[in-house]
Amino acid sequence: MRARDLVQQVPTVHGSDPVTRAVSLMSQEKLPGLIVVDDKGRPRHVLPGTQVLRMAVLHAYQGDTALARTIDEEHADNFWTELGHRTVTDCVAAPGQKAVTVTEDATLLEMATLMAKVHSPVLPVVDGKGVLLGVVTLTRLLSTLALESAS
Amino acid sequence: MSTVVPFLAIAIFAVAFFFIATEKIDKVKVVLVASGVMALTGLIPGSEVFFSEHEGIDWNVIFLLLGMMIIVGVIRQTGLFEFLGIWAAKRSRGRPYRLMVMLMLITAVASPILDNVTIIMLVVPVTIVVCNRLHIPAQPYLIAEILASNIGGAATLIGDPPNIIIANRAGLSFNDFLVHMAPIVVIVFVLFVLLTYVLFRKEFRYNAEHVEAVMALQEGRAIKDKPLLIRCLIILAFVIFAFAMPFITVNPSVIALLGGGVMALVSGMDAEAIVGEVEWSTLVFFAGLFVMVSGLVHTGVITAIGDWAVSVVGDNYFVAATTLLFGSAVLGAFFDNIPYAATMAPIVEGLTDGISDPRTEGGMWWAFALGADFGGNGTAVAASANVVGISLAGRAGHPISFWQFTRYGIIVTIFTTLIAWAYVYLRYFA
Numbered sequence: 319m320r321a322r323d324l325v326q327q328v329p330t331v332h333g334s335d336p337v338t339r340a341v342s343l344m345s346q347e348k349l350p351g352l353i354v355v356d357d358k359g360r361p362r363h364v365l366p367g368t369q370v371l372r373m374a375v376l377h378a379y380q381g382d383t384a385l386a387r388t389i390d391e392e393h394a395d396n397f398w399t400e401l402g403h404r405t406v407t408d409c410v411a412a413p414g415q416k417a418v419t420v421t422e423d424a425t426l427l428e429m430a431t432l433m434a435k436v437h438s439p440v441l442p443v444v445d446g447k448g449v450l451l452g453v454v455t456l457t458r459l460l461s462t463l464a465l466e467s468a469s
Numbered sequence: 470m471s472t473v474v475p476f477l478a479i480a481i482f483a484v485a486f487f488f489i490a491t492e493k494i495d496k497v498k499v500v501l502v503a504s505g506v507m508a509l510t511g512l513i514p515g516s517e518v519f520f521s522e523h524e525g526i527d528w529n530v531i532f533l534l535l536g537m538m539i540i541v542g543v544i545r546q547t548g549l550f551e552f553l554g555i556w557a558a559k560r561s562r563g564r565p566y567r568l569m570v571m572l573m574l575i576t577a578v579a580s581p582i583l584d585n586v587t588i589i590m591l592v593v594p595v596t597i598v599v600c601n602r603l604h605i606p607a608q609p610y611l612i613a614e615i616l617a618s619n620i621g622g623a624a625t626l627i628g629d630p631p632n633i634i635i636a637n638r639a640g641l642s643f644n645d646f647l648v649h650m651a652p653i654v655v656i657v658f659v660l661f662v663l664l665t666y667v668l669f670r671k672e673f674r675y676n677a678e679h680v681e682a683v684m685a686l687q688e689g690r691a692i693k694d695k696p697l698l699i700r701c702l703i704i705l706a707f708v709i710f711a712f713a714m715p716f717i718t719v720n721p722s723v724i725a726l727l728g729g730g731v732m733a734l735v736s737g738m739d740a741e742a743i744v745g746e747v748e749w750s751t752l753v754f755f756a757g758l759f760v761m762v763s764g765l766v767h768t769g770v771i772t773a774i775g776d777w778a779v780s781v782v783g784d785n786y787f788v789a790a791t792t793l794l795f796g797s798a799v800l801g802a803f804f805d806n807i808p809y810a811a812t813m814a815p816i817v818e819g820l821t822d823g824i825s826d827p828r829t830e831g832g833m834w835w836a837f838a839l840g841a842d843f844g845g846n847g848t849a850v851a852a853s854a855n856v857v858g859i860s861l862a863g864r865a866g867h868p869i870s871f872w873q874f875t876r877y878g879i880i881v882t883i884f885t886t887l888i889a890w891a892y893v894y895l896r897y898f899a
Contacts, residue, residue: 384552384692
């Protein structure tokens, strides 16, 4: 079984989109993560769900749980409103890091190894020019594994 | 040695320095390649480069930094700075100048003991949260904190990386710094606090209606593990005590490493997590930098510059100290003051070799240290704390442009360097 057999279409976001759009897209579509693409449709960043959530947390709190603890309940409940109009590019954790992708011929083992290595429940599948064809999700991969073993 | 060799060393050094200064390539990669090329071309004594203090890597500096990074790495987990920052903000009740002074005080008191970059990484987020609550721009407070950290760091041997480099090159002790640097730093800091009122007065905003939002912050919750905090502070006190005790004759790096080890032990943190707190890239940068400088020393470039400086200065050491102070402030402002100090230290050593009067010799080293440290405030890129603080501010939605920082930085650098100049004259040359 190869990546081409598991690939599925998902909505993507651009670096110029507001973080609030990215968060609401993920929540409405029940996605495990998001792919940020450039103008040519090539994956720029792969963001697991927790990293999309991280973008919604004001940078001052990120990595500083002691500071997050000092915030009173009323403000803590509305933490995401402090973001304003910040974009995905403004908030992405490692802007210079290359997106990890696979091609259509990637095997199950290859994809499982990569997902585990980069802690991502979503892997972008790209064509020869690096353009996004779709994604393989953790759920899809796991259900395939279960089906394979059952058969 | 062929006459071409020194020029080859200068060429490699100059190209590397260009890339470090312009940040076109990551500085760690630059020093690794440049030092490797120097080793390959025989510009450095290959067999001694890892073992010679003066013509190789100064491990005392690197291990002192490593030990202090571990100590700081554990202390930052305690929530102490978050507690102090919010406590200060509540005490100020949103009054802008009072808030600024308290934040500067916390930064300046901590920076002689702990690494400036870490302090900035801890104080900046608290400041941003408080300013967001007060609906005021955070930039004046952040700039003032960064300037205060560079001033405070000058006070001790461990406060600022140029001091660590200078101390090891000149054979100066922790107490030497306390006796010679701390008094002038205290004076400079007090005058700087007064200056900030003039500098930032037009940007102070007082929003009484938002003060309640600051009072709602719960600083007590920042400290999750009080016993850990107490243990850490006790160990830190022991480390500083050990630095200062004349009967403890081991190099400060050994004390820092032991302190770091004990701190790691009592913290109960994972070894992996503690290792993760160490900025390995900074340590590699220092090592590579030392190798590059050793290329200049080994090929006689540093001696030649030193001899030239001696011939120019003659016996007019006050002029030399003045040039060193202002020259270091200017160069330290445009380049990162760490590579500047590493390159300049052997030159100053050559210059002071012929001085028989210890007071005059000391005056030269202190002029150098004060210039390099205070020069760190000169521009947005002059010290690591500036770069880190400005980057954090930008990511949190309070961008500080190069010129916004630099226009305050230049004034503060000129102001502090002039006071330092008067001090150097009165104490060492009058």
